[in-house]
Every structure is written in structure tokens, then in C-alpha cells.
Amino acid sequence: MSRSIPSVRALAVRKRGPGKVTLRLQVNGEEYAVLAEPRRTLLDVLRKDLGLTGAKKVCDRGHCGACTVLVDGIPIYSCLKLAIECEGKRIETIEGLSFPDGLHPLQKAFIEHDAFQCGFCTPGQIMSLKALFDRNPHPSADEIRSAVAGNLCRCGAYAKILRAAQAVSEAHAKG
Amino acid sequence: MRPFEHVDATSVSDAIALLKAEPDGTIIAGGTDLLDLMKDGLASPRVLINVKTIDGLDRIEADAAGHLIIGPITTLARLAEDARVRQDFLLLSEAISVTASPQLRNMATVAGNVCQRPRCWYYRGTFDCFLKGGNSCLAVGGRSRDSGIFGAAECAAVNPSDLAPALLALGASVVIENAKRRREVPLESFFTAPQKDRPGFTVLGRDEMIVEVKVPKQPVGSRGIYLKAMERKTWSFAQASAAIQLSRAEARVTDVRIILGGVAPVPWRASAAEDVLRGKVPTGELIERVAATATDGAHPLGQNGYKVKLAKALVKRGLAMLVDNSRS
Structure with missing residues (x-):
């Protein structure tokens, strides 16, 4: 190794791990301190360390969308996100929607329009739609379809998911 | 993991020093x-160097000459939504x-995205394929429906990127830095087909970092299109794709770039097809000829002959849509 290269310790960088480190995460408005290795994904921290099992672990590879959560308002796959890189960010999961004052309008619409069968993809579908509606309260059918294009439903409830989201959009249009 | x-x-200098210090x-x-x-x-790195904590690496800006400068960690979503990109480089969006x-x-x-590894089933699966030190490419004579039809040296996997063909069609380059120097590499010579003595997919060294992507300003009236054939309507890698950027003066084609995706280990430039079109008036008959030439030199494997037809059809449709005035 050339001597001109600064040693890693001399660099002004923060190096953590590979063992467990304390992660400070803000989830659904609450602050949490979690002891986890840098290799822990946000999905595993949510499910295993925080007991928030709404985000589902299905493919664990960004192929299904069941683990969708919002980070700073943007939908992402929590299975492909390291928890250590989410410090200082605002994390929202399905649990944050319904507590403490009842159901979110999207959740109500999903129930009314029977927008699921097994329900496993539902938290991801709703989080993707929540991000859309936060940005645009009255989205078109195409905008709704695009918003959930990254969420698979193997029961094939797509038509009813669209109908549920359209109902919320129409309710907003009527104001 | x-x-x-x-x-x-x-x-950036910290990140590069770390890359050098941590093999x-x-x-x-x-x-x-x-x-x-x-x-x-x-991949089994011992150290992950997070570059999202470096200020300014997600910028999208125009330099004095009107060239688009894209920071390397700009997300695809932000680039696609950028007003300047939508105005002048719609092909990227x-x-x-x-x-x-x-x-x-x-x-x-x-x-x-530009540096992503191939999606070949043998590579991603538990197979001793060429990319993992095996003797030969298992797709040749095996499951080859997703493999390439062009330019394979010892591995038939394709470059899976949609963005890379689009950037190439716009004549983009990447600015690369290591501890000693900074260099600009046209994307056209950035990608490499993996070979025995040179296993990588790009010319990027392991202690180097892409610090910028540069897209040159396009001629006035130049227009682009990206067409992609997929197994399903969304969220799928390309079976084949075509990125075309076309410039015209009066009726004649002054310049054109046709880059095919999903068909070769690198984004594949259909140079012969471009030559057929350059300087000519793009009539329907000429477009047919350009499309037919676009797959010159193709060597399909057992299961991917359909990619030859797809690539031709995408080039034909793309050019027809670009010369159709209703699109302007």
C-alpha cells in the first residue's frame, strides 16, 4: 500500500460495524434506538427489532413490493435498504396510518371495495398509494396504476385496488 | 449476507482513498x-462506503455550454422528473x-444503474458459469432466451440497463476519478464484454469512482425515443430495446444514433443501420432498410432468435414515430 494514501482512521469518516451498533431511527413519529449490525435491512429492523410486522417479507429481493414503506415520504423497498442508512430520516409504515385515530381513508376504501383476498400485499399497496395521495389528492386512474406498478398481488385484486383508490380520489375531488 | x-x-476524495485502502x-x-x-x-465486500453522505453528488445542472451534468447518485426518479431533462433530453425520461x-x-x-451486473439466470443462480470462474457460458446450448444475440466473447449475458442505451444515444460520457487523476470516458468505450483475462463489465477500476455523467447538448429539433419490449407490461428487464436520437435539417437526417439494449453484453450500437440513414430523407422504404440492417451480424443462440425480430421491429417503429410530424 502506498504511503501517500491516508490511513482509514485518519480520514474524517464515520466507520461502524461489522458488529452491532446503535441505530437511531424515527418510525411513525416515534424515536427508537436499535442495536443491529450494519448489514441489517430496514425491513428486518422493522419486523424483528421493532415488532412492526405490517411490512411483509416475501421475496426479500425487490421483486414483489410487499415490504414497501415510505422514507421521507418516498416509497421504497425496505428489503433492499440498509437500516443504518435510514438514520435521520422519517420512516412511515402501515402501522403509522391507523394509530391512534382510526383507519386511513385508503384503508377504509380497501375494506369497502374488498381490495384484497389474502391481504399479504395490502400494506405495501396502501403505502405506495399513500405516497401518491400525499403528493396528489386527486390522481387519475393512470396515475394510480403507475403508483402501484411496483406492488404485486398474486390474488389478482388489481381491479378492486384501483377501484378503492379511485373512490378516495373521487371523494377528494368532491372535497 | x-x-x-x-x-x-x-x-469524493475520502471515498476514493477508502476504496484504495480497503481492497x-x-x-x-x-x-x-x-x-x-x-x-x-x-458480492461479499468487507467494507461498504456510503456515498449518499457526500454533498452535491445528486445534482442535475447545465454547464455553460448547455451540456447536462448529472451527479452519480441522482436517483432515476429525480432525473426522469427534472424539468430540463423533460425539455431537452426526453429520451432519458x-x-x-x-x-x-x-x-x-x-x-x-x-x-x-450504469454499473449494474447482468441478470442472467445462470449468473444469479447457483451455477458455475463463466462469470463465476466456470469454464464456459452455460447459456450457450442451455437456457438462452434472455441471452444476447450480439458481441458475446465468452459470456452471452446482456447488459440489462435501459438508461445506458438512452445515454449512449445522446452521446453521453462518464467522468471517472481515482486517487491520481480524473478522466472523461465516452459511454461508448465504458462498457466491456467480460473475457478470461478481463472479467469486468466496464473499464471502471476497483479504486475508481464515477463522479459525473455528462450529456452533450443536442442540436435544435433533435428528438429521441426509447422503445422496450418486455414479457409483461411493467417492472421487467428488456427482451430488447431501442434508444434512438435523430437530428434533421430540412427533410434530411443530419445525425442519428441507434442503440439496442438487452441484446449484447454492452449497449449495442447499430452503426451500419445509422450509416444507411445518415444524410438521407427517411422514407418508409428507407426505414425498412435501416431496421433490416440494425441486426446485421446477429448470432442468435438456441432460444433467442425472437430478439432479432424484436430489435428490427423496435427500430422500425421508433424511426417511424420520430419522423411522424404528429410527434413534434
Whole structure:
């Protein structure tokens, strides 16, 4: 190794791990301190360390969308996100929607329009739609379809998911 | 996934020094390909160097000459939505709109997309394929429906990017830095077909970092299109794709770039087809000829002959749409 290269310790960088480190995460408005290795994904921290099992672990590879959560308002796959890189960010999961004052309008619409069968993809579908509606309260059918294009439903409830989201959009249009 | 140390870099020079000091270190930006590879044991870095903590690496700006400068960790979603990109480099937005899924576009970065590894079933699966030190490419004579029809040296896997063909059609280049120097490499010579003595997919050295993607200003009236054939309507890699940027003066074609995606280990430039069109008036008959020439030199394997037809059809349709005035 050339001597001109600064040693890693001399660099002004923060190096953590590979063992467990304390992660400070803000989830659904609450602050949490979690002891986890840098290799822990946000999905595993949510499910295993925080007991928030709404985000589902299905493919664990960004192929299904069941683990969708919002980070700073943007939908992402929590299975492909390291928890250590989410410090200082605002994390929202399905649990944050319904507590403490009842159901979110999207959740109500999903129930009314029977927008699921097994329900496993539902938290991801709703989080993707929540991000859309936060940005645009009255989205078109195409905008709704695009918003959930990254969420698979193997029961094939797509038509009813669209109908549920359209109902919320129409309710907003009527104001 | 093997345990690793995680470092938040605060400057490009820090990140490069870390890469040099840690032979088992790698950069993490969006992480959408890297974590997938790590979960499969296809990458096992001891140190992850997070470059998302470096200020300014996600910028999108125009320089004095009107060239577009894209920071390497700009997400695909932000690039696609940028007003300047939508105005002057619509091809990029089009390519991104059919890339992966919204969540992945929110995470994946421009440099990461350009450097992503192939999606070949043998490579990603538990097979001793050429890319993993095996003797030969298992897709040849095996499951080859997703493999390439062009330019394979010892591996028939294709470059899976949508953004890369679009960037190439616009004549883009990447600015690369290492500890000693900074160099600009046209994307056209950035990608490499993996070979025995040179196993990489790009010319990027392991202690180097992409610090900028540069897209030159296009001639007035120049227009582009990105067409992609997929197994399903969304969230799928290209069976074949065509990125075309066309410039005309009066009726004649002054310049054209036709880049095919999903058909070769690198984004594949259909130079012979471009030559047929350059300087001519693009009539329907000429477009047929250009499309027929676009797959010159193709060598399909057992199961991917359909890609030859797809590539031709995409070129023909793309050019027809570009010369159709209703699109202007």
C-alpha cells in the first residue's frame, strides 16, 4: 500500500460495524434506538427489532413490493435498504396510518371495495398509494396504476385496488 | 449476507482513498443491485462506503455550454422528473419511465444503474458459469432466451440497463476519478464484454469512482425515443430495446444514433443501420432498410432468435414515430 494514501482512521469518516451498533431511527413519529449490525435491512429492523410486522417479507429481493414503506415520504423497498442508512430520516409504515385515530381513508376504501383476498400485499399497496395521495389528492386512474406498478398481488385484486383508490380520489375531488 | 463495516464518506476524495485502502471495499449508493448480489453471495465486500453522505453528488445542472451534468447518485426518479431533462433530453425520461418499478426508481442511482451486473439466470443462480470462474457460458446450448444475440466473447449475458442505451444515444460520457487523476470516458468505450483475462463489465477500476455523467447538448429539433419490449407490461428487464436520437435539417437526417439494449453484453450500437440513414430523407422504404440492417451480424443462440425480430421491429417503429410530424 502506498504511503501517500491516508490511513482509514485518519480520514474524517464515520466507520461502524461489522458488529452491532446503535441505530437511531424515527418510525411513525416515534424515536427508537436499535442495536443491529450494519448489514441489517430496514425491513428486518422493522419486523424483528421493532415488532412492526405490517411490512411483509416475501421475496426479500425487490421483486414483489410487499415490504414497501415510505422514507421521507418516498416509497421504497425496505428489503433492499440498509437500516443504518435510514438514520435521520422519517420512516412511515402501515402501522403509522391507523394509530391512534382510526383507519386511513385508503384503508377504509380497501375494506369497502374488498381490495384484497389474502391481504399479504395490502400494506405495501396502501403505502405506495399513500405516497401518491400525499403528493396528489386527486390522481387519475393512470396515475394510480403507475403508483402501484411496483406492488404485486398474486390474488389478482388489481381491479378492486384501483377501484378503492379511485373512490378516495373521487371523494377528494368532491372535497 | 456477510458482515461488513459501514462508512459514511463525506467527500469524493475520502471515498476514493477508502476504496484504495480497503481492497474488499465497495461503494454503496442506491444499493438495489448491490444488496441483491450480497444476499446471493455474488458480492461479499468487507467494507461498504456510503456515498449518499457526500454533498452535491445528486445534482442535475447545465454547464455553460448547455451540456447536462448529472451527479452519480441522482436517483432515476429525480432525473426522469427534472424539468430540463423533460425539455431537452426526453429520451432519458422515457427510458426511466419503463425501468423497474416506482420504488426501485426512487432508490436506484444513475451511476449504479450504469454499473449494474447482468441478470442472467445462470449468473444469479447457483451455477458455475463463466462469470463465476466456470469454464464456459452455460447459456450457450442451455437456457438462452434472455441471452444476447450480439458481441458475446465468452459470456452471452446482456447488459440489462435501459438508461445506458438512452445515454449512449445522446452521446453521453462518464467522468471517472481515482486517487491520481480524473478522466472523461465516452459511454461508448465504458462498457466491456467480460473475457478470461478481463472479467469486468466496464473499464471502471476497483479504486475508481464515477463522479459525473455528462450529456452533450443536442442540436435544435433533435428528438429521441426509447422503445422496450418486455414479457409483461411493467417492472421487467428488456427482451430488447431501442434508444434512438435523430437530428434533421430540412427533410434530411443530419445525425442519428441507434442503440439496442438487452441484446449484447454492452449497449449495442447499430452503426451500419445509422450509416444507411445518415444524410438521407427517411422514407418508409428507407426505414425498412435501416431496421433490416440494425441486426446485421446477429448470432442468435438456441432460444433467442425472437430478439432479432424484436430489435428490427423496435427500430422500425421508433424511426417511424420520430419522423411522424404528429410527434413534434
